[in-house]
Amino acid sequence: MSEILATLTGVSKSYRKGKETVEVLHNLDLEIPSGDFIAIMGPSGSGKTTLLNLLGGLDKPTSGTVRVGDAEISSMSNNKLSHWRSANIGFIFQFYNLLPVLTAQKNVELPLLLTSLGGKERTNRAQIALDVVGLGERARHYPRELSGGQEQRVAIARAIVSDPALLLCDEPTGDLDRETADEILKLLQILNREHGKTIVMVTHDARAAGYANRSMICDKGSLEHREAT
Amino acid sequence: MKYVGFVWKNVWRKKIRTSLTILSVLVAFLLFALLSAIGYAFKSGADAADAERLVVIDKVSLINPLPIAYRDRIATTEGVRSVTYASWFGGYYQDPRVQFPQFPVDPYEYFSMYPEFEIPRERLDAWANNRQGAVLGRELAEQFGIEVGDRMPIQATIWTKADGGRTWEFDIEGIFENEDPRSSSAFLLFQYDYFDEARAFGKGTVGWYVLRVAPGSDPVQVGNAIDAQFANSPNETETSTEAAFAQSFAKQLGNIALIVTLILGAVFFTLLLVSGNTMSQSVRERINELAVLKTLGFSDGAMLGIVLAESITIMLIGGLLGLGIGWIVVQGAAQAMGACLPGIFLSPQAMGTALVIMLGAGIVAGIFPAVKAMRLSIVDALARA
Numbered sequence: 144m145s146e147i148l149a150t151l152t153g154v155s156k157s158y159r160k161g162k163e164t165v166e167v168l169h170n171l172d173l174e175i176p177s178g179d180f181i182a183i184m185g186p187s188g189s190g191k192t193t194l195l196n197l198l199g200g201l202d203k204p205t206s207g208t209v210r211v212g213d214a215e216i217s218s219m220s221n222n223k224l225s226h227w228r229s230a231n232i233g234f235i236f237q238f239y240n241l242l243p244v245l246t247a248q249k250n251v252e253l254p255l256l257l258t259s260l261g262g263k264e265r266t267n268r269a270q271i272a273l274d275v276v277g278l279g280e281r282a283r284h285y286p287r288e289l290s291g292g293q294e295q296r297v298a299i300a301r302a303i304v305s306d307p308a309l310l311l312c313d314e315p316t317g318d319l320d321r322e323t324a325d326e327i328l329k330l331l332q333i334l335n336r337e338h339g340k341t342i343v344m345v346t347h348d349a350r351a352a353g354y355a356n357r358s359m360i361c362d363k364g365s366l367e368h369r370e371a372t
Numbered sequence: 373m374k375y376v377g378f379v380w381k382n383v384w385r386k387k388i389r390t391s392l393t394i395l396s397v398l399v400a401f402l403l404f405a406l407l408s409a410i411g412y413a414f415k416s417g418a419d420a421a422d423a424e425r426l427v428v429i430d431k432v433s434l435i436n437p438l439p440i441a442y443r444d445r446i447a448t449t450e451g452v453r454s455v456t457y458a459s460w461f462g463g464y465y466q467d468p469r470v471q472f473p474q475f476p477v478d479p480y481e482y483f484s485m486y487p488e489f490e491i492p493r494e495r496l497d498a499w500a501n502n503r504q505g506a507v508l509g510r511e512l513a514e515q516f517g518i519e520v521g522d523r524m525p526i527q528a529t530i531w532t533k534a535d536g537g538r539t540w541e542f543d544i545e546g547i548f549e550n551e552d553p554r555s556s557s558a559f560l561l562f563q564y565d566y567f568d569e570a571r572a573f574g575k576g577t578v579g580w581y582v583l584r585v586a587p588g589s590d591p592v593q594v595g596n597a598i599d600a601q602f603a604n605s606p607n608e609t610e611t612s613t614e615a616a617f618a619q620s621f622a623k624q625l626g627n628i629a630l631i632v633t634l635i636l637g638a639v640f641f642t643l644l645l646v647s648g649n650t651m652s653q654s655v656r657e658r659i660n661e662l663a664v665l666k667t668l669g670f671s672d673g674a675m676l677g678i679v680l681a682e683s684i685t686i687m688l689i690g691g692l693l694g695l696g697i698g699w700i701v702v703q704g705a706a707q708a709m710g711a712c713l714p715g716i717f718l719s720p721q722a723m724g725t726a727l728v729i730m731l732g733a734g735i736v737a738g739i740f741p742a743v744k745a746m747r748l749s750i751v752d753a754l755a756r757a
Contacts, residue, residue, distance in 0.1 A: 257668070
């Protein structure tokens, strides 16, 4: 965990809300070592998701720089960011966000449409990703035919199918019961420990944060480190 | 090509809505096919017109006859290579509702003037030698099941016979062919000599003259020279090209092209509203999914392309189905109505135009939702979910 994968330097983020400017993140510095599993906790509106969006290149800081790997993404154009995200970031959402018209297999294949891989290779890789999350046999099922936990597993397969270095999880267990949430968190732990994925997870749940290597509290635009429980 | 399956799945996301939209597109293009074919029938005469043929009619009205004596004077006008004449008979065979043209003409002169109509020489000779003989086009012969040797009574609606009768009996001596789809062979020709001798009134007159200008002669000058000859006479003439004559004849029924354009304009405007609304709804209800696609790395251009491809796909499915059904209906109509409205034909140009309209309408209907998808802010869209 010595190599630094992502660095935020002096990052601030403000939004206009009517006539007011609301500063969500203030002069934030953060280093994320490669292979780390970080949980970011904090109250609603504290800037957790904004931080995740900045790391994933979904949003740009008002000031400061965001560097992931060799790329300084805070100054990239939208098109370059799209291309960069497809190759470097895997996103996992609270509500899974699978496309209902596609089977699990096709949902997982979606990021591979942006590569030069042929149809057969895409299918193979999607199948491997589904096998990794334990849903190989559900490849032909549509999201409506899966349970919440299974949907989230498919979403995780979609996030890892293009083998990104960084997984960004926004409340990945927020819509799941406790037992299923534990299964998902164990899966993320396996991806971190056995597959070397760097994971940044935003959560409200202290139990969920316990699965991470370390936790941080985001409050009033700044981050505080906290030892893992 | 790798997006084809994805686009297809999205098109059928709401099966009933997509089916209804496709149905409305289908109806629009079915209408386009039918009106194009009818419009083609009205302008086919002008399209098939020979640039070296001129038509001479009475200056006041086409229905006023011209003296047969004009024939020789026209023939000797400088620049005239050959001349013939014809008249409108206006009868019917068996059923008054089934109308088709009949023309009393000079057999040899007529076929010499219209080389596009082909008849075997021996059949032409047989007709010329039988004063009550007639020939008819293949379309008409097939429609009525008439063969050479049959007797065909035609009921006159204008020209009663000198004996007061209205039935004109003809011996069918030949069937002529016409391979040009732009013009029709659905008409009957019989001898002018028999017509003029047997009719009760109007003797010594013809409906119009048709002439061919000599090579190198200017058709406009020849026409002016003919009209000048008959200026200040009881029957002044108006000479025009065959194309202009065909157009003015068609315009007697109204400006068909304008009517067709107005109807299709209204139909396609409505179609754009319907399909545009469908696409807007489709994009609006999956803002979150589109944001997810952008999150995964789909570029602004890809988002624009995906939504436009969906819109164009809907247009192509409905449009091609409508055009296909229209083609079948036009084929049937050409068989059934060939006599009263000859030249009904769904031309390759019309089908090409339809394809261009499908693509254009697909783009226009999809462009606003597509731009909305392209400009979508991921953060805002995901925050709303």
